[in-house]
Amino acid sequence: MTRIVIFIASPKHYNCMKIILFLSLTLGVCSAFLPDDELTKSIARGKDIYAENCVTCHMGAGEGVAGTFPPLAKSDYLLKTPEKALKAIKFGQQGKIVVNGVSYEGMMPNPGLDNEEIADVMNYIQNSFGNSNKTLVTAKIVETIKQKE
Ligand code: HEC
Numbered sequence: 346m347t348r349i350v351i352f353i354a355s356p357k358h359y360n361c362m363k364i365i366l367f368l369s370l371t372l373g374v375c376s377a378f379l380p381d382d383e384l385t386k387s388i389a390r391g392k393d394i395y396a397e398n399c400v401t402c403h404m405g406a407g408e409g410v411a412g413t414f415p416p417l418a419k420s421d422y423l424l425k426t427p428e429k430a431l432k433a434i435k436f437g438q439q440g441k442i443v444v445n446g447v448s449y450e451g452m453m454p455n456p457g458l459d460n461e462e463i464a465d466v467m468n469y470i471q472n473s474f475g476n477s478n479k480t481l482v483t484a485k486i487v488e489t490i491k492q493k494e
Contacts, residue, residue: 384468384481391469398456399466407474413451415444418474427471427478428490434463436492460484 395403403409407417417423422444423430432438437455441448458466461484471478 384472384479387465387468387481388472390462391465391467392473394458394462394466395469395473398458399470402453407470407476412447413449415442415447415449417470417476419476420444423470424476424478427467427480427482430470431463431467431482431487431490432492434458434467435487435490460487463487 402414403417404414407420409416409418415422420430422442433453434456435458438453439451441450443449464482464484464487467482467487470476471480471482
């Protein structure tokens with residue numbers, strides 16, 4: 346719209362139009378970097394993956410089920426040792442783990458996701474339920490996670 350207006354503007358409005366042109370270009374360039382960044386897109390994809398593969402055990406607010414399914418919300422395991430959390434999501438998790446001071450000895454089956462989906466769901470859980478970790482997890486990082494330490 347702005348660009349069409351510029352062509353039909355009379356010369357006495359020329360300076361004003363130059364300013365509008367400048368502003369519209371600046372805003373256009375800035376908006377390219379704002380809401381659509383990689384992390385935001387990955388989190389959006391991860392939300393659907395969570396709803397399909399995780400919510401039945403870890404629940405809608407990531408609160409888990411006391412004593413059975415550990416929480417993801419404010420989980421020290423997830424936020425302090427993200428590589429271990431990635432391992433659980435990539436291969437499943439069995440055996441004793443401690444989350445926020447509570448011991449669990451359950452079994453999480455391998456969700457069977459590909460590296461891209463694991464990265465997306467990880468970006469989602471790290472930035473939902475009150476959690477925040479702005480480090481972008483990529484499929485490349487997931488690829489480097491091995492089952493044995
Ligand atoms: C069938 C139930 C079930 C499903 C489905 C499931 N989990 Fe789990 N999850 C568990 C259990 C049980 C543990 C703890 C296992 C243990 O005690 O060793 C766990 C542990 C975890 C942990 C590490 C501990 C923590 O709370 O921070 C993360 C992270 C995690 N799950 C994420 C996910 C994600 C993401 C998905 C979906 C892709 C998922 N889980 C699907 C049951 C499940």
